[in-house]
Amino acid sequence: MSQSGYTARMTRKPAGELRTGFTTGACATAAATAAAGALVTGEWVDPVEITLPRGQKVLFPLESRAEGAGWARAVVVKDAGDDPDVTHGANVTATVARGATGGGLRFFAGEGVGTVTRPGLPVPVGEPAINPVPREMIGRSLADLAEAAGISADFDVTLSVPGGAELAERTWNPRLGILGGLSILGTTGIVRPFSCAAWIASIHRGVDVARAAGLAHVAGATGATSEKVAQARFGLPDHAMLDMGDFAGGMLKYIARHPVPRVTIAGGFGKLTKLAQGAMDLHSGRSQVDFEQLADLAATLGADRAEIAACNTANQALGIVGAPLACAIAEAARMKAQAVLSDAPVEVDILLIDRAGNLVALADSKGVHVP
Template structure:
């Protein structure tokens, strides 16, 4: 996630809201002959935004043909990968008694693993967007005295490439993006979407029977764990800065074994008791690091150097030059913080501190060696 700009930020709309608006416009054209533009929808919390149409199309084929409408996704000031994407909905009449059937068009993924709120084989259109889309279709049908039997296909051209920048491949959502949103509103730089992705990763790991997951702060630490263990892709959780969001969810939905891996500075903050490791929301306490060095028997001059240091890595380098196991001490305390958050949940926790080159500089709480697929030498 990029750095948050200063000042008031503009909200945006989720892919689910855009798909709902496009569906309402397409249904209006299919049943009434005209595309409403702009088209307004009612969101779960009472907001009623209006969306301009970016695309209108008709297919006069059999059984009444089909109508397609498109809306450009506006994520406001959020650095959302789908900002500016075209969200299309194609609506056609369904067979009598079929109800509303969802299809995945170009760029929308299909669920292939259990553990997500949508079962395998279904388009990756989440429950709230399904509910909103169903509502506008039922409303359109009732206005024309017709049964609500429709097939609705949601597409996002180019979505397959965009999905590679998301968690979808790891979650087993293949072929494109998910249609998401619980409120319909994108709050810029919100942590909620990232934390929700961590939760879904845990759900999928549990549902597919994985015994060991790895939660990493970034690509370097993830690569270090990948070299250490023979874990499948779905076992890796992109924790980022959200240690608290991960651990609190695992407390209620445990996995047998967890490897936490990250850089020294991040885990200094976890060792201090912080659960949000972002630089804007928690800071390394150099006096705290100096105290740890003093406990390890560092000379007073070294302790004072640490107290006035600029970075955690600088302090680690000083400790390494003096032959003092500061990384190991920090790892132990960080693991203690993690175990405290888990509150006795049946999760065995290992913690790795990884340097910028991907080397493991501290390791504590080694996991049982009997887990399948383990290659830790």
């Protein structure tokens, strides 16, 4: 291992610290580099060193390798660290062959790697779902190998992830129009445990796909139940449904810069109370309902302020006050969301859903409605 590098299979960190991991793009680069090196020089390097986009040098051990007439294949096991990544443990595989002279670097989707079928993503329709940064990383590494060997950098690279088609069903790929498998992703090469960045990036791609399809209405929901209600009420197609989750701010800020005429936010009373109170990240670990503020609002509706302030949950307060509080929260949430959108030509409405999946209140530019 070089003095500047570190191993891709990192040692356990002290208690309380979370391990970082590596993206599918970094793993694919390592596998492609090892395979291309064997193809060009006839020798395998294991572990293989690559340089990540920010300059870090990392050594990746090979899980397996193979070669034949005019091709070589290497497998790197994806280590996502302590992030709950569906691709953790996947065999990221690169098969490299010499391409036609002057053909340059060409990418192909093997087993378990998807193909882009809708516009709006950073990769053109019909191309393997290998994002720009992994393409650049692989291209740079293989160009260096070719230069050192005194040959042209004409390579055909096929990336595959056995079992990737099944794993992709647990991602946003089908909704984004990436069919047949996973995407090869990563902008830094490193996975930060429980990072919000990957989720927010997927929301952004969902907006891009919706805009490219010419959709005038999209919806983001805090969970599956709320999403079903919103989709059914407005008859929206799957690619209009953004996987907002807790990241209301991440969705709204992007839509403010990349407008869609109408956006619906659907969620339960607790999450939307936090939005109404100004929180943009609705996760329970990153924002809490302010019961003093909720009590002040309830008091304007005739409720006992002290009783609401003493509530343990937002839904407890809703049970006491009922529909008037639901309507007030829905309208307040709409106003907060509209403020984030600022002067963007976007109209926002709010659907407040109870735990049974019933629509409790709807707030839009025409007012607040109780079904």
